[in-house]
Amino acid sequence: MKRGFLNTPRAKKQIEKSNGLETNLPKKADSIHESSPAIKVDFSYKYSYGELSETGVPKGYKNSKLENTNFPDEKKAYDPKIYIHTRLPPRQASQGLSNSGGCQTECLVSGFVKRTIHETPGFPSDPLPCPGGICYRIGDAGEKGLGVFSTRLIGAGELIIDERPLIILPSSSIFAYIDDPNFPSYTHEQQKQIQLHEQNRAMQVVYDRMLPENQKAFMELYNCHKSDGSGEFMGRVRTNGLMVDPEQFRDADTTGDFGIYSAIYKVLSRINHSCCPNTIRKWHTDTFTHRLYAARDIPPNTEITLQYCNLLDSSAERAQALAPYGISACTCSPACNGDPAQIKLSSERRARTKRALSSILFPPKHFTPGVSRDRWLLPAIERLRDLEEEQLEGLRHYKGVLFTLTEAYIHLCDVEKALMYGRKLKKVYKAWMGEELDPMYWTEKGIRASPMYRTGMLIAAGEGYMRIT
Template identity: 25%
Template sequence: MGINEHETFTAEGSSKQYRLHTISLHGSEPDDEAVISCILAANLIPLLPDPLPCPTKKYEHPAVRVLQTEHKGAGLFALQDIPAGQVLLVEYPALILPAGKFSREVYDELGARLPEKRREELMSMANARSKEECPSYVEGIVRTNALQLELDPKGRLPEEEKEFYGGVYPYINRANHSCGPNAMVKWDPARFVTTFYSIRDISAGEEIVKTYVNPALPRQTRLDILEKNYRFTCDCPWCNVGHSTPQELAQIAASDRDRALLGTWIFTHPGYKKWCRDLARADDVVISSYLEALSLSEKEGMHGLQNLFVEEIAMCYSALGDLDAFQKWAKKTIQLTKVEDPVRAARFEEWLVDPPKKMKQWGWRKTQRELSEKRSKKGVSEIIVVDLSDMLGFPE
């Protein structure tokens, strides 16, 4: 297990020094091996995990297959119904490199350092760039497929030394784009592995898609980015609509408005924490707000945000002491966060064992309402000052 260092070079228009590296992860079994070909800046090397992680076995869901689409090349498809929150693929990147532009020789050597089978997988990937734009075929594959990676998650590099890195995945990158994706990726910098997982129920025969752009952006902005970076026009249901009649323009404007609202919802609408402290607000104000957000996310296919809304609803029901409703929404939270945030999912699993005993904030708001009513009947003014910092139990 180690990193083999090689010659130093620079990116075009930069004096920053880079090296080609081969990260080799070796496990206890012969098949437990991952080789990642990289271009890394010298200042990043000390920040890599030490020791490097033992490899995680590559995982492929038995119901996921690569099949040919009618006009988008290869794609991933579900052979059977797959529920939300399921791991679809676990894969190491074949390549890791910064956003800068390097010589053709560097890109060619980057690909050549992979084992033969992995290199064949890489070279079979889509390349939307012309030879004039990208003289190296490997560079064309990189610029068509790379997913952004965080290699300094603890923020140890000075701000002026930070840069974007990307990873290329011969299998995960088979997933085509939609502005209403049914799957997402999660990069784990400690293990150098990316997990691809479902964010809503996927039906048998349905294509498994991820988004290449921020789905909260307006339709035209999304189309422009996809055309510039990936050389295609999105044909998802939210983009493939007419734009010549007043009705069509109104439909596009409404979708753009709803997507913008969803992108900022948690910052512009009252949340569980503030609501729980404010007895002047109605008991259902947050629940109603986030049910509306869930409805909009369903309409716009922005299911990647739903775990935030579902969790808020669950926590509100805990403060109201509604056991049945809390159990329903807590189970949904666990399903949607067990891949993205397993610590949070485990917290909810612990609470579900016995919510009234396990949760410090259980029924707090209901209790305060009952106390308020008793005081009102006695003619006592309602003055409640309570430090809730240790009671609310909201998972960090």
């Protein structure tokens, strides 16, 4: 299927909106829809969910044209502004299998993204093996349907799975195309239904190209959008898609929610939501996998959980974000189903953490005699306490606060406290950064030999650049 997705009026409008600038849009020849009339499409809506009384396209609606062209997986040079079908990593490369992660992914990506992927250093490397072997199982999670559970103690910072997706496709609805000139005359809800219908048709092309075992795994996934017109394919995409880190790849000239990608997995898509998730997940383009790490110790037979919404939002905002997943009353954690006083306390802690995201701590220029030299760190210590009491070790912000505290205590030459925070930092650092934390942050020898500690010693002796009064 070769389609000028980014050449649609809607895509143009969206690209311009996201940039605030005129962009270098594709030449007409890039599109097989050259003769299509310009159709005004409202792009700002969110799809409906739940039990809709009327679903499907309105009577008389004419399907858009779909064409399927074969794109060689090995070819890298495509028009950056056209979406192409490709299976990645290419077949001959990287066939290594980890616990479940070695499959090829059926991708619908722009030529720009395909090139970005191929130019990523290390691509395609094998998925990482889990050092302690498989540590999870898929099982019954009661009202939540299936879920993923630990089969043994998984230590904080341990790799749980490094999984390649079954499918990668654009998150936004621009991968569907509307030809019908009557489109603007349909009601808002009808327009949404048409969009879903066209996306479902486009997804059929993706599905038809998938390996049979991946087709089976995809169709076995849960679908919570059975009654809103999403269709068999889009229902599963909407239920199970996890965002691919847009910092690693996204369509050219895009910002915000536009131009980003979603991925669907055999195992990761079975993981249920918690407002206190016990994991950290991060996309890695070199292995073409999502890596899932334990954010804290996970005892045996414990449900492994992810976040589906912004965890620092209020419980009402979280409930709103979870509703499209069919999660009506979130009972995932004490932050949601404790007694009212506990929920209030939880909301206050999360709101404080959210406010603190934009604040930066600066050390004092001079230390005042009689005043504890770490007093300026109190806000960071309080933030860390809030995050730990809320069991939010899986947030990136937790790593940030630990970094601040570890470095500050190394500077202050307080080895005991530096070690305390540095050892916590080590457990979450690798999940976020992809590499082990330098021992200068978490071993006594490393701390004492570090330039930060030595500078701190000079300052304490009154010989450094920052004199203590």
